[in-house]
Amino acid sequence: MIMKTLLSKGDAKVNTFIDSMRASSPTRPENQDQTPTWIFYHPSALKMFDEIVYNSRGKQIVTFLDYDGTLSPIVSDPDKAFMTEKMRATLKDIAMHFPTAIVSGRSVDKVYNFVQLKELYYAGSHGMDIRGPTKSRSHKKMNEGVLFQAASQFLPMMNEVYKILVEKTKSVKGAMVETNKFCLSVHFRCVDEKNWAALAEKVRLVLNEYPKLRITQGRKVLEIKPSIKWDKGKALEFVLESLGYNNSNNVFPIYIGDDRTDEDAFKVLSSRSLGIGILVSQIPKETNASYTLQDPSEVGPIIFLNQARLVRMMITRSERCPIPYLGPMTYYYINKRIFLKTKCNIFIGLRQRTRQRLFI
Numbered sequence: 001m002i003m004k005t006l007l008s009k010g011d012a013k014v015n016t017f018i019d020s021m022r023a024s025s026p027t028r029p030e031n032q033d034q035t036p037t038w039i040f041y042h043p044s045a046l047k048m049f050d051e052i053v054y055n056s057r058g059k060q061i062v063t064f065l066d067y068d069g070t071l072s073p074i075v076s077d078p079d080k081a082f083m084t085e086k087m088r089a090t091l092k093d094i095a096m097h098f099p100t101a102i103v104s105g106r107s108v109d110k111v112y113n114f115v116q117l118k119e120l121y122y123a124g125s126h127g128m129d130i131r132g133p134t135k136s137r138s139h140k141k142m143n144e145g146v147l148f149q150a151a152s153q154f155l156p157m158m159n160e161v162y163k164i165l166v167e168k169t170k171s172v173k174g175a176m177v178e179t180n181k182f183c184l185s186v187h188f189r190c191v192d193e194k195n196w197a198a199l200a201e202k203v204r205l206v207l208n209e210y211p212k213l214r215i216t217q218g219r220k221v222l223e224i225k226p227s228i229k230w231d232k233g234k235a236l237e238f239v240l241e242s243l244g245y246n247n248s249n250n251v252f253p254i255y256i257g258d259d260r261t262d263e264d265a266f267k268v269l270s271s272r273s274l275g276i277g278i279l280v281s282q283i284p285k286e287t288n289a290s291y292t293l294q295d296p297s298e299v300g301p302i303i304f305l306n307q308a309r310l311v312r313m314m315i316t317r318s319e320r321c322p323i324p325y326l327g328p329m330t331y332y333y334i335n336k337r338i339f340l341k342t343k344c345n346i347f348i349g350l351r352q353r354t355r356q357r358l359f360i
């Protein structure tokens, strides 16, 4: 009887994982009718660019970016989730203007290998391993190396579980176990859907022996983490605090992410009425983010907010423009630059020559 209860509990758990995993990475909306309402409550960050620029006025923008599905498109092979050169150049540029952090489920070393920018903060293993920039825009020596490791005592256990999971799942075609130092990922993307339940059950049985670890699900992946009260939301707060923005009204954090784990950061922002959360998703999902973007190709333009802010400042200060508030502007993103078409029909970009022609 006890055995039966345990088994049925286990089955229910596995089914819940499978259902959530399917829901977190669908290819098209299940209910197309929900889409307009969802878009109404979570409008495109690009369409609401002017409002975001306006709300961030006078505040220090700090950008937080998830990696997979946000900076790089989702691909079948996790080792080939490369970011474009254009995205790298964009990140390098924005890191010159404001503090920028990558917050990822990957280990710090892995995500650094993909991004390769010394100017950024990196919060790997779902925020459990945080490193500071090793190069600043003024080329001063920064908080080099590890800033915080929330789960260092779990490292031997994670290594042990990694080996067991590799062994136990090797019979499932397409299954792959990835180590992210303080977290592990069991990938389902290349496994036939009819074998998902069997694979999830294998993972559950291994984890039954490790009560100090927990399982969460992402986009066709089960993630195994230490059961500690630390997540991407805590990592966001930690980075803000180390930048000196604890309880500050002068900061405007922008967090962009696509996954369930990013919801912890969106929740922190919405509960503290701080900055904004932007969810990257083409389909309606339950989210604490205020805005949305369709896919990684839309992430580049939005992180140029600071430039847009500068342009706004320039035009509102300009004597040539007759009205102090320019009302809705249309933003264009061309060759890594923000251009604005204002109400008085001026087309403005940040190029020096254009600026001089218009204002000086």
Ligand SMILES: O=P(O)(O)OC[C@H]1O[C@H](O[C@H]2O[C@H](CO)[C@@H](O)[C@H](O)[C@H]2O)[C@H](O)[C@@H](O)[C@@H]1O
Binding pocket: 066, 067, 068, 069, 073, 074, 075, 076, 077, 078, 081, 103, 104, 105, 106, 178, 180, 184, 185, 187, 189, 218, 219, 220, 221, 223, 259, 261
């Ligand atoms: O927090 P993130 O940076 O989004 O990391 C979450 C997981 O991302 C990676 O898996 C996802 O992307 C892969 C490559 O596109 C894809 O094959 C996989 O199906 C996705 O779940 C990464 O490999 C995992 O370790 C991270 O936990």
